[in-house]
Amino acid sequence: MRPFTLNFVRPRALPTVVEPYSYDASLQLNILGDGRPAVADRDLLLAVGTTTSTAGSATHFDD
Amino acid sequence: MTVLILTSEQDVTADMVVAELNRLGVPVMRLDPADIPGKAKLSADYAHGDFDGHLSVHGHVLSMGGLRSVWVRRPGEPAAHAPEPSAWLTAETKQALYGMLYSASTAWMNHPGNAEQARHKPWQLRLAHYSDFAVPPTIFTTAPRLAQQFAETYRDVVVKSASGPPPDDPEAALPTTLIGPDADFSTVAAGPALLQRYVPKRADIRLTCVGERQFAARKRSAPGQVDGRYGETGHPWEAVPVPDRIAKSALEYLSLSGLAYAAFDFAEDEEGVWWFLECNQGGQFGFVELETQQPIAEAVALWLSWRRTDRRVPTPPWLPGDRG
Numbered sequence: 001m002r003p004f005t006l007n008f009v010r011p012r013a014l015p016t017v018v019e020p021y022s023y024d025a026s027l028q029l030n031i032l033g034d035g036r037p038a039v040a041d042r043d044l045l046l047a048v049g050t051t052t053s054t055a056g057s058a059t060h061f062d063d
Numbered sequence: 064m065t066v067l068i069l070t071s072e073q074d075v076t077a078d079m080v081v082a083e084l085n086r087l088g089v090p091v092m093r094l095d096p097a098d099i100p101g102k103a104k105l106s107a108d109y110a111h112g113d114f115d116g117h118l119s120v121h122g123h124v125l126s127m128g129g130l131r132s133v134w135v136r137r138p139g140e141p142a143a144h145a146p147e148p149s150a151w152l153t154a155e156t157k158q159a160l161y162g163m164l165y166s167a168s169t170a171w172m173n174h175p176g177n178a179e180q181a182r183h184k185p186w187q188l189r190l191a192h193y194s195d196f197a198v199p200p201t202i203f204t205t206a207p208r209l210a211q212q213f214a215e216t217y218r219d220v221v222v223k224s225a226s227g228p229p230p231d232d233p234e235a236a237l238p239t240t241l242i243g244p245d246a247d248f249s250t251v252a253a254g255p256a257l258l259q260r261y262v263p264k265r266a267d268i269r270l271t272c273v274g275e276r277q278f279a280a281r282k283r284s285a286p287g288q289v290d291g292r293y294g295e296t297g298h299p300w301e302a303v304p305v306p307d308r309i310a311k312s313a314l315e316y317l318s319l320s321g322l323a324y325a326a327f328d329f330a331e332d333e334e335g336v337w338w339f340l341e342c343n344q345g346g347q348f349g350f351v352e353l354e355t356q357q358p359i360a361e362a363v364a365l366w367l368s369w370r371r372t373d374r375r376v377p378t379p380p381w382l383p384g385d386r387g
Contacts, residue, residue, distance in 0.1 A: 003254025004210070005224055005237070012228075012236035023072035025121035028093040029082065030075050039078045042353050051076050051349025 017048055064131035065090040066367045067118070067164075069138035071097070076349035076360075077136050083364035092125045094118060097139025099156050101146075107163040116163040127167035132367045134172045136345070170323070172366060173344050177321035181344040184225040184257065188339075194316040195308075196339035199330075201259040207248040210256055214244040219261040221289060238290040262338045267291035268329035270305065271348045272313050272322075273362040279305045280351045281331065291328075300354040309337055316342065323366065 021030040021038040030038040038045060045051055066089055070077045077093065084091045094103050098120065107116035107127070116127040141156035142148055161175060173181070180186060184203075191198045202213045203225070214220050221239045228237040241261055248256075264284050271278045283298040284291065305313075309329075317325055326346025329337040348359045 001250050001253040004248065004250040004256045005222055005254060006229070007250065008222055008237060008240040008242075009228065009232075010236045010238060012234050014234060019073065021075070025072075028091065028121075028123070029078050030073070037078065037082060038075050039082050045075060045349070046353045050073070051347060051353060 017050075019048060019050065020044065064370070065092055065125050065129050066132050066134065066364075067091075067125060067130060068093045068134045068136055069096060070134075070136035071095050071139055074137045076347060077134075079349060079352065079360035080134070080136075080363045080367070083361045084368060087364060087368055089131075089364070089368040092118065092120065092123045094120045095139045095144075096141040096156070096160055097143035099141055099160060101144055105160055105163060107159065107166065109166075114166050116166065127163065130164075130167045130169045131370075132170040132172065133164060134363070134367055135175060135178065170367075170369075172323040172363070173325075174321065178344045181320050181322055181325070181342065184341060187342050190316055190319050191312075191339040191342070193319055194312040196312045196316070197336055198339045199260040199262050201257065203255050203257050205252055205255050207251045210248040210251045210258055211244070213258050214242070214246065214248070217260040218244060219263075220258045221261050223257050223259065225255070225257050236293065238293045241289050261289070262330040262332055264288075264330035264338075265333055266331040268303075268327075268331050268337055269300070269346075269351055270309065270313060270327040270329065271346070271351060271357075271359055272317055272325045272327070273359065274317075274323055274366045275314065276362045276366075277305045277310055277313060278348075278351070278355075278357040278359050278362070279303050279309075280355050280357065300351055302355040302357050306337070320344075324363070 021032050024031045027037070032038055032041060032044075066084055068077055068081065068091060070093065072095060081091055081093060099105055103118065103120040105116065105118050107114070114127070118125045140153050141160055142152040145152055188198055188201055200217060202209065204210050204213075219241060220243075221241050223239040224237045228235045266284055267282045269280045271280075279302070280300040281303040282291065282300045283296060285296040288296065313325075313327060317323070320342075322344055324344070326343045326348060328340040328343070330340055331337055351357060352359045
């Protein structure tokens with residue numbers, strides 16, 4: 001018997017966003033293609049959506 | 064004295080805090096427990112009645128004697144990136160890493176023991192009672208008849224998951240959903256159901272607490288919107304003042320739970336009452352800061368870098384005999 005709560009599962013479109021930054025182990029920061037830290041471009045971080053609570057929910061349930 | 068951040072490499076919200084720590088001139092090590100064993104290494108020795116331990120990753124080295132604080136942000140499962148991962152290897156690595164960190168007297172945001180308890184939604188509701196928040200009537204039950212009675216009493220109720228969507232199905236979402244008393248509750252017997260009186264809301268509130276600092280943000284809801292995480296409303300998050308009563312309750316909640324960081328979710332009703340929905344001990348704040356410009360990352364960095372005279376982990380106040 002399927003638990004009641006699971007009757008309300010909805011399909012979720014997996015994000016297709018390619019993160020425009022990569023981790024720099026020496027700086028301990030993610031870096032954009034032009035060499036700036038990713039946090040320097042706040043508009044871009046908002047657009048990518050990797051700081052939102054639903055983005056985190058895929059891997060972490062207490063967002 | 065170094066701040067240790069346990070998180071994944073992709074975590075750009077952690078980047079916001081690393082950048083602030085760099086600005087403050089505070090040494091930081093960022094490490095993902097998933098990389099132990101492998102590119103991150105640890106060693107701890109207990110001999111002659113003394114203890115010391117070391118972590119290293121990418122050329123950064125941290126001695127437990129120089130550990131200022133630990134921020135448990137988005138750590139991977141220990142040993143998850145090992146060439147031959149296994150449940151046993153994860154358990155052994157968890158013992159080695161967290162056992163070593165527990166051996167060092169340091170400040171935690173948040174201590175894993177406190178975090179584990181704080182994730183339990185029923186306990187959150189009880190703590191919210193103790194803290195004098197307004198809490199919507201809620202039931203967790205495996206009894207279909209009690210679920211039916213609850214829905215008949217409150218008419219409009221929502222069903223939500225306590226632990227999130229099924230972890231083995233990345234394409235599944237489990238948003239909070241409005242249901243009525245006509246629903247078929249028979250399958251409540253197959254698993255605990257969380258039902259809560261629906262709060263018709265005009266806004267979602269996210270209250271981010273960093274120690275004693277509090278940052279409230281408000282986002283207007285779309286008409287009839289139930290779960291603020293799903294569905295675009297076109298309204299941005301905006302900084303709002305924290306009402307005195309809420310500020311006091313939030314401080315009490317953090318004190319009772321032993322948490323240094325928490326992100327509360329509220330539903331603001333038509334009369335302006337903030338109804339407690341949940342408290343996320345590791346809740347995201349990046350999106351709030353990016354939209355409202357509230358200096359949350361700076362507050363986290365300042366908390367982590369604070370030099371404490373007593374760095375022992377405080378005894379959680381809910382332990383027997385401590386609540387008076």
